[in-house]
Amino acid sequence: MTNRQICVIDDNFTKMSNVSLPPECLLKPMNFPHKVLMGPGPSNCPPRVLGASALPMLGPLHPEFTMIMDEVKAGIKYIFQTNNEWTVCVSGSGLAAMETACLNLLEPCDTALVGINGFWGERFADMVHRQGIDVKTIHRPTGEVFTLEEIEEALKKHKPTLLFLTHGESSGSTLQPLEGVGTLCHKYNCLLLVDSVAACGGVPMFMDKWEIDCLYIGAQKVLSAPPGASPISFSKRAKEKVKKRVSPIRSFNFDMNHLANYWACDGDVRRYHHTGPISCIYGIREGLAVLAEQGLEESWKKHKHCAELLYEGLEKIGLELLVKDKSIRNPCVTAVKVPDGVDWKAVIVYARKTYRVEIGAGLGALAGKVWRIGLMGYNCTPDNVRLVLRALEESLRMTRTAKL
Numbered sequence: 001m002t003n004r005q006i007c008v009i010d011d012n013f014t015k016m017s018n019v020s021l022p023p024e025c026l027l028k029p030m031n032f033p034h035k036v037l038m039g040p041g042p043s044n045c046p047p048r049v050l051g052a053s054a055l056p057m058l059g060p061l062h063p064e065f066t067m068i069m070d071e072v073k074a075g076i077k078y079i080f081q082t083n084n085e086w087t088v089c090v091s092g093s094g095l096a097a098m099e100t101a102c103l104n105l106l107e108p109c110d111t112a113l114v115g116i117n118g119f120w121g122e123r124f125a126d127m128v129h130r131q132g133i134d135v136k137t138i139h140r141p142t143g144e145v146f147t148l149e150e151i152e153e154a155l156k157k158h159k160p161t162l163l164f165l166t167h168g169e170s171s172g173s174t175l176q177p178l179e180g181v182g183t184l185c186h187k188y189n190c191l192l193l194v195d196s197v198a199a200c201g202g203v204p205m206f207m208d209k210w211e212i213d214c215l216y217i218g219a220q221k222v223l224s225a226p227p228g229a230s231p232i233s234f235s236k237r238a239k240e241k242v243k244k245r246v247s248p249i250r251s252f253n254f255d256m257n258h259l260a261n262y263w264a265c266d267g268d269v270r271r272y273h274h275t276g277p278i279s280c281i282y283g284i285r286e287g288l289a290v291l292a293e294q295g296l297e298e299s300w301k302k303h304k305h306c307a308e309l310l311y312e313g314l315e316k317i318g319l320e321l322l323v324k325d326k327s328i329r330n331p332c333v334t335a336v337k338v339p340d341g342v343d344w345k346a347v348i349v350y351a352r353k354t355y356r357v358e359i360g361a362g363l364g365a366l367a368g369k370v371w372r373i374g375l376m377g378y379n380c381t382p383d384n385v386r387l388v389l390r391a392l393e394e395s396l397r398m399t400r401t402a403k404l
Ligand SMILES: Cc1ncc(COP(=O)(O)O)c(C=O)c1O
Pocket: 040, 041, 093, 094, 095, 096, 098, 120, 166, 168, 169, 170, 171, 195, 196, 197, 198, 218, 227
């Protein structure tokens, strides 16, 4: 608020009041740059998704809107490959879905086992710790994944009630193999929670077949929709765990009992819980429709193909990928090592200014050590691979020259 004050006379001209001037920045048109977002998210939204997000408002319980919610629910079940009743969107970004899983599935008598091989495991462990809940961790360096043997050993040792794994660890660009993990967890009476924010839709995911108990994603990655509503699904086992809690869920906003009712998952009449991000739900509906029309298998193939083009191109430029083992690379996000003596920030700035291409910086322990290139949903095309390679190659050449 500006300090300049003016005197105005109220409607009845009876007394004077002090009102500050409107901020000058809001009296000018918004300065909006167009960019090709080739970082780890958000992705650009296709015009169809943007068009849907700009549709007029409906009420959160209007039948036309609840029908759209039902379509979103069907779309989530498709991309997760699940028949879970408790399948909804949480209002908020991917982090809100992570918090929903934490708050509903854990209570003070529980122990969570968290797989940390990058930034997102750390984040979840922090979240659990803040709830005063016992957290045990297993570690792999960022850029590596956990084996079934390591997981089993930790399950035996810590006897957790929940195991958290990141499917697509976007800080290290790995793809955690999930087959067999759910069965293993259930053998030890433990639930499996998976973060697939930076992978699902672009790589195979079989929530039911892989016995995953809770799975969540964000809207702004492979779905290429605006952030603000995040899909999440709970298995029968996970739902039972929530229903049998001895302590109340420490959040009204993220209480799955309320959300399941609002998303018509409990067979009861829908009741108002909160006003959801209506425009984001329109957007996510269209993002899911794009994926449904394309077909999941085609989407998985497209992501794999474009990622391979990217790996080939990066090697030609002489750049090294963080993840050596091809079988555990996440095609949606690729971490590229910053060569010695290169100013990583100058490269990002050059690509942004010259090509309007946004290349992601490293996150957490890898800040300044890697760049991260995203190929997700609408942005995952061979043309974009060529564009980002050209931008990167020229940025490297020009920023090196500028330093000499
Ligand atoms: C693996 C992973 N989990 C969780 C998140 C958090 O999602 P959001 O930024 O939408 O809150 C991200 C974001 O990049 C992510 O990559």
